[in-house]
Amino acid sequence: MTKPIAIVVGFIGKLPVAGMALYNLHYISGLQVLGYDVHYVERQNRPDECYDPVADVMTDDPRYALSDLQSLLPRYGITRERFSFIDREDRCHGSGWVALRAALDDADFILTLCDPTWFDELERCPRRGFVDGDPLFTQVAMLKDEGNMSAALTRYDTLFTYGVRMGMADCTLPTAGRKWIPTRPVVASALWNPTPAGGPLPVTTVMHWSAWSDVTYDGRVYGHKNREFERFIDLPHRTAQLFVLALGGRAPRERLRERGWHLVDPLATTRTIEAYRKFIAGSRADFGIAKHAYVSSRCGWFSDRSTCYLAAGRPVLHQDTGFRDWLPTGVGVLPFADINDVLEALARLDVEYERHARVARLIAEEHFEAAKVLGRMLDDAGFR
Secondary structure, eight states: OOOOEEEEEOOTTTSOSHHHHHHHHHHHHHHHHTTOEEEEEEEOOSTTOEEETTTTEEESOOHHHHHHHHHHGGGGTOOGGGEEEEOTTOOEEETOHHHHHHHHHHOSEEEEESSOOOOGGGGGSSOEEEEESSTTHHHHHHHTTOTTHHHHHTTOSEEEESOTTTTSTTOOOOOTTSOOEEOOOOBOGGGOOOOOOOSSOOEEEEEESOOSOOEEETTEEEOOHHHHHGGGTTGGGGOSOOEEEEEESSOOHHHHHHTTOEEEOHHHHHSSHHHHHHHHHTOSEEEEOOOHHHHHHTOOOOOHHHHHHHHTTOOEEEEOSSGGGTSOOSSSEEEESSHHHHHHHHHHHHHSHHHHHHHHHHHIIIIIBHHHHHHHHHHHHTOO
């Protein structure tokens, strides 16, 4: 029996680091569990959009991206005939244009992940959904007509957002004049093997100091993780717990080291999925700082990186963005608003760590399992 086709438009090759790859692969895996034959698509939408980790540069050259896709995707059930990479010259690598157009003609739907992508061939499939993983920044870009965000998303009738609390009285997340379906990050727990946390382990995280500039909306300035991290910069001096950061971006590294943070090479940590899994398995818990925009807007965002820790059986300390409205907390997931909350959470882990670790995995399976979340998304959108 022929399986239905789902088109996933993502960014694995353009951003070939483990966290970004898994962001896409978890969606792909969830759709496969639901019985779909996935055709994976990427397109270079802007100049210098491909990251080459060997040269550590952003480039138009797609060769590293193509090599990465060709070696990685078959391990997750996506053969060369089922992936398409469209470069700046409009060449379709992998499947080629004929096969991609045929897949679009037969597809049940298109699901585009975070990166606003449009090319005319997508018109062949009338059911198109976009997943907003960066709430507030996405909507403000739409309102200000920045980049290709607004133009691309006008071609998608269905919009999902990780801003789960949009519309709540205390949530300042704008709608940009569109209807949004609330959703959450997904994790394919089958891709993660929980292992016992032996010995004294550090609390860790993988983060980027500041991705872009702050944005202003309705007279308020909304920023990135650097603004929130400053509030916790003295944390290592308040506890004997070791904290390890795989930190990217232009961070004040010497000042962080002086404050007691231990820094490791973020590229080495995230270069491969295997290295990323090893880093998480070597962690006691995740220390999840959220972007200032998520905290300030009270949008209810939860980290896709933190779902990986949960699936690996590692508890998550996560800065509160309002997600307590929809996610059970207190065991496995420990929200915090200030340093005292973090210290209290660390003390609770010391008392019954094994219980927190066990519940962490259960939370991943119950609240973030890709097939479950995607099933609800498809039903809410009328895609099945």
